[in-house]
Amino acid sequence: MADDCKKAKTLATGDRTIPPPDAKMITIYIMGREYQVPETLTIMKAIEYAGYSYTRGCGCRGGICGACGTFYRFLGDYRLRSGLACQTVAEENMVIMQLPFFPANRPGYDLEQMTGDAHEELRRLYPEVFKCVGCGTCTRTCPMDIDVMDYIALMKRGDLKGAAHKSFDCVMCGLCASRCPAQISQFNAAMFVRRIYGKNGLPVAGHLAKRVEEVKAGKYESMLKEVSSMNPEDVKKLYVEREREPDMAEAGKWMPKDTSKL
Amino acid sequence: MSGYTPALMELIKKVEATRPARVEKARKGEHFPALTMEQRQEWLRQYHPDYKNDGRRAVEVGVNKGTVYPEEVSTLLESKSRLNTKCVDLSKADYETDLLVIGAGGAGTAAALAAQEQGLKVLISTKLRHGDSNTVMAEGGIQGADQEGDSPYFHYLDVIGGGHFSNQPGLVAALTNDAPLIIHWLESLGMMFDKKPDGRMLVRHGGGTSRKRMHSAGDMTGAEIMRVVRDEARNRANDIKVLEFTPAVELILDEKGSCAGAVLYNLETKEYYVVKAKSVLIATGGFGRLHIQGFPTTNHYGATADGVVMAYRAGVSLQDLDSTQYHPTGAIYPEQNVGLLITEKVRGLGAQLLNTEGEQFCFPLEPRDVESACVIRECMDIGKGILTPTGRHGVWLDSPMIDMIHGEGTVRKELPAKYIQFKRYDIDISKVPMLIYPTLHYQNGGILINEWSETTVKGLYSAGEVAGGVHGRNRLMGNSLLDVLVFGRRAGLKAAEYVKTAKLGSKLSLSHVEKFNKEIDKAGIDNGIESPLLLPDYAPEHVKARQIS
Ligand SMILES: Cc1cc2nc3c(=O)[nH]c(=O)nc-3n(C[C@H](O)[C@H](O)[C@H](O)COP(=O)(O)OP(=O)(O)OC[C@H]3O[C@@H](n4cnc5c(N)ncnc54)[C@H](O)[C@@H]3O)c2cc1C
Ligand code: SF4
Ligand code: SF4
Ligand code: FES
Numbered sequence: 001m002a003d004d005c006k007k008a009k010t011l012a013t014g015d016r017t018i019p020p021p022d023a024k025m026i027t028i029y030i031m032g033r034e035y036q037v038p039e040t041l042t043i044m045k046a047i048e049y050a051g052y053s054y055t056r057g058c059g060c061r062g063g064i065c066g067a068c069g070t071f072y073r074f075l076g077d078y079r080l081r082s083g084l085a086c087q088t089v090a091e092e093n094m095v096i097m098q099l100p101f102f103p104a105n106r107p108g109y110d111l112e113q114m115t116g117d118a119h120e121e122l123r124r125l126y127p128e129v130f131k132c133v134g135c136g137t138c139t140r141t142c143p144m145d146i147d148v149m150d151y152i153a154l155m156k157r158g159d160l161k162g163a164a165h166k167s168f169d170c171v172m173c174g175l176c177a178s179r180c181p182a183q184i185s186q187f188n189a190a191m192f193v194r195r196i197y198g199k200n201g202l203p204v205a206g207h208l209a210k211r212v213e214e215v216k217a218g219k220y221e222s223m224l225k226e227v228s229s230m231n232p233e234d235v236k237k238l239y240v241e242r243e244r245e246p247d248m249a250e251a252g253k254w255m256p257k258d259t260s261k262l
Numbered sequence: 263m264s265g266y267t268p269a270l271m272e273l274i275k276k277v278e279a280t281r282p283a284r285v286e287k288a289r290k291g292e293h294f295p296a297l298t299m300e301q302r303q304e305w306l307r308q309y310h311p312d313y314k315n316d317g318r319r320a321v322e323v324g325v326n327k328g329t330v331y332p333e334e335v336s337t338l339l340e341s342k343s344r345l346n347t348k349c350v351d352l353s354k355a356d357y358e359t360d361l362l363v364i365g366a367g368g369a370g371t372a373a374a375l376a377a378q379e380q381g382l383k384v385l386i387s388t389k390l391r392h393g394d395s396n397t398v399m400a401e402g403g404i405q406g407a408d409q410e411g412d413s414p415y416f417h418y419l420d421v422i423g424g425g426h427f428s429n430q431p432g433l434v435a436a437l438t439n440d441a442p443l444i445i446h447w448l449e450s451l452g453m454m455f456d457k458k459p460d461g462r463m464l465v466r467h468g469g470g471t472s473r474k475r476m477h478s479a480g481d482m483t484g485a486e487i488m489r490v491v492r493d494e495a496r497n498r499a500n501d502i503k504v505l506e507f508t509p510a511v512e513l514i515l516d517e518k519g520s521c522a523g524a525v526l527y528n529l530e531t532k533e534y535y536v537v538k539a540k541s542v543l544i545a546t547g548g549f550g551r552l553h554i555q556g557f558p559t560t561n562h563y564g565a566t567a568d569g570v571v572m573a574y575r576a577g578v579s580l581q582d583l584d585s586t587q588y589h590p591t592g593a594i595y596p597e598q599n600v601g602l603l604i605t606e607k608v609r610g611l612g613a614q615l616l617n618t619e620g621e622q623f624c625f626p627l628e629p630r631d632v633e634s635a636c637v638i639r640e641c642m643d644i645g646k647g648i649l650t651p652t653g654r655h656g657v658w659l660d661s662p663m664i665d666m667i668h669g670e671g672t673v674r675k676e677l678p679a680k681y682i683q684f685k686r687y688d689i690d691i692s693k694v695p696m697l698i699y700p701t702l703h704y705q706n707g708g709i710l711i712n713e714w715s716e717t718t719v720k721g722l723y724s725a726g727e728v729a730g731g732v733h734g735r736n737r738l739m740g741n742s743l744l745d746v747l748v749f750g751r752r753a754g755l756k757a758a759e760y761v762k763t764a765k766l767g768s769k770l771s772l773s774h775v776e777k778f779n780k781e782i783d784k785a786g787i788d789n790g791i792e793s794p795l796l797l798p799d800y801a802p803e804h805v806k807a808r809q810i811s
Pocket of ligand 4: 057058059060061062063064065066067068084085086087171
């Protein structure tokens with residue numbers, strides 16, 4: 001693409017940090033290079049304040065997408081720490097490196113075909129899970145405070161329900177996998193376990209299956225057609241008069257007075 | 263110890279000074295007077311970004327010429343392409359596919375799966391990683407009428423009433439009819455819905471619902487949906503190819519004006535690629551990162567309205583794009599919580615809004631848009647906002663009142679997630695107030711579509727937050743996750759039908775972009791902006807001033 005040197009003007013500004021004149025500045029080291037940034041910023045905003053523009057390593061900016069996994073140390077401290085750049089406050093003397101990507105093992109599978117023993121399927125797809133040495137590094141590394149080693153142990157034992165729930169908060173940042181001496185891609189194995197548990201372990205919603213049959217049979221089409229072609233004043237009336245299910249009603253038990261539109 | 267700076271702690275003393283008297287009054291049921299209907303209108307007109315005349319103006323080019331949009335949107339629509347069309351060689355396609363999906367959030371991924379099931383080869387272009395999107399951020403839940411006392415009919419009434427009857431009825435009918443199918447589809451993909459031991463879905467009410475139909479997966483429903491559909495797309499990698507960090511920058515049309523592909527741009531190598539596609543879906547999500555009138559946003563990093571811009575240049579009309587959802591109470595402190603939603607429940611439990619003097623200035627439970635206007639007025643006009651160390655204005659939300667009114671421990675019990683989100687930064691919201699300001703949350707309008715996600719351009723589909731009409735001028739919680747999946751899947755199915763019969767032209771063209779650039783010149787506009795924006799620019803002024811290129 002012809003990138004001529006005319007600089008494009010910028011439009012979006014709302015997240016830009018504008019520190020007041022008396023803001024206290026701290027020293028941080030982005031990949032070893034020293035910068036001065038105002039205190040109380042997240043690592044992500046501190047890096048932007050220093051002048052970097054993100055392409056990788058930044059997604060939701062809200063602690064849920066896992067794009068911004070970060071390792072850091074403090075000068076003079078041997079301990080290696082980790083966090084999400086968008087959720088961790090930059091502090092004096094932090095030496096920071098983000099890990100925007102880490103290669104992970106993820107064998108493909110066909111969930112529809114997996115009707116047999118889920119534990120065996122796990123063993124087939126992720127044999128390395130069973131080689132966990134129990135070092136606990138993953139648990140110490142996880143920015144979501146998940147006991148990763150424990151969910152791996154549950155997987156080994158065949159408690160897939162336990163592993164599914166234990167790993168539920170995982171944002172798939174990959175930090176655990178980057179540190180695992182047994183070369184396990186914990187978060188991908190956990191994704192598989194949650195799906196197979198969600199499909200075959202959790203009980204199926206019977207009321208939902210029934211409603212799906214009704215929808216497929218076209219039960220609601222005429223009702224919806226009628227109400228969507230009414231004049232707005234009549235729809236308003238229906239809206240205002242509609243009955244409200246009480247907050248404490250037990251699901252599936254409560255019925256409206258008018259059952260003609262169910 | 264507190265996560266507030268000493269200067270802010272000093273200001274909190276003023277809040278504490280007025281608190282006993284305020285709590286006393288609240289106990290007696292005395293509260294700050296609500297605005298009259300006339301005042302509401304007046305406050306909205308003067309201070310709400312959707313009504314205020316400054317900050318909004320008519321767009322001067324394109325299909326919707328003359329329609330009033332927020333300044334940032336109009337400016338973006340009047341900007342020139344970042345693509346130098348003369349330098350693009352359209353004679354050779356780098357990729358050929360049946361369906362090109364632009365944007366790998368919930369809508370795009372759902373479409374890809376549906377189309378693949380119909381035998382299509384799908385190419386997905388996405389700006390960041392697969393799933394870095396607004397979809398992943400949704401916490402609350404997804405609606406669907408699947409309980410015995412509920413039906414799509416009642417869901418329909420809730421959606422259209424919530425949208426002040428400004429929604430497209432056909433779209434609402436499609437949305438509510440398909441909802442049980444979508445929930446069922448997610449269940450069959452192994453999504454971990456919150457269920458009772460017998461399999462019954464756990465459902466709750468949401469704002470404006472007549473039935474309990476909000477389904478959830480913990481407090482990360484959107485994240486669970488996104489990772490499940492993404493995982494499934496990865497299992498079908500033979501047919502669904504994903505190009506990450508490679509956003510679309512312009513659509514390509516054929517000589518008959520049908521959509522025939524797009525030009526993609528590799529953010530890392532800066533190369534462009536030509537994609538020839540029998541059908542194209544725009545699923546690029548919302549526009550929070552335009553920071554309309556400087557507002558912070560809840561949206562993800564890539565929410566910059568690219569799809570709207572590309573479609574507009576191709577002659578697609580827009581609908582309701584002048585309507586934006588602001589949430590009155592977004593956190594502005596600490597920095598890592600900026601934009602974070604503070605649920606309405608906090609005010610429902612009795613927390614009041616206070617200015618820098620610790621005084622009340624509005625009734626805390628005005629409708630959302632009115633409440634936002636009150637906060638903006640107090641900060642911008644009256645000048646009694648609080649300034650944070652990173653230069654943000656806001657007001658106090660006095661959460662400690664809640665424990666004083668309802669008893670010790672209420673905050674922790676009723677607001678566990680918010681409690682933890684602040685506690686992490688040494689702010690105990692049962693002891694000290696929060697700092698808040700309205701935050702830009704959702705793009706109500708967008709690309710005009712019909713109930714099969716078709717746009718006015720042949721072969722071009724659109725679905726999700728980027729499209730308009732489903733929610734009218736106001737969206738209810740839980741209907742957007744639903745919307746993106748319903749219309750995403752419908753787009754995939756319709757594209758499959760279209761691809762099988764469509765006669766595609768042979769000549770790829772970007773002449774619509776050139777024509778649009780000329781129209782801008784003719785209107786005498788030169789705003790120096792190149793779009794689609796792709797990413798927001800957060801470099802501070804002192805850095806910009808020194809950058810060489
Ligand atoms: C904090 C938050 C909470 C929410 N809570 C709820 C809730 O509880 N319930 C509910 O129903 N809704 C909720 N919503 C709204 C809902 O999540 C979104 O509206 C919806 O998920 C949008 O889905 P989408 O697929 O249309 O867009 P997105 O999920 O945003 O996906 C769009 C994708 O397109 C990509 N893209 C953008 N531009 C380009 C380009 N030029 N080329 C290629 N790719 C591009 C983006 O990077 C992104 O991956 C919430 C939203 C937010 C932000
Ligand atoms: S389990 Fe691993 S991938 Fe998941 S959040 Fe923790 S460190 Fe990140
Ligand atoms: S880091 Fe690897 S080997 Fe160590 S406990 Fe975790 S999974 Fe096991
Ligand atoms: S940017 Fe998404 S978790 Fe940090």
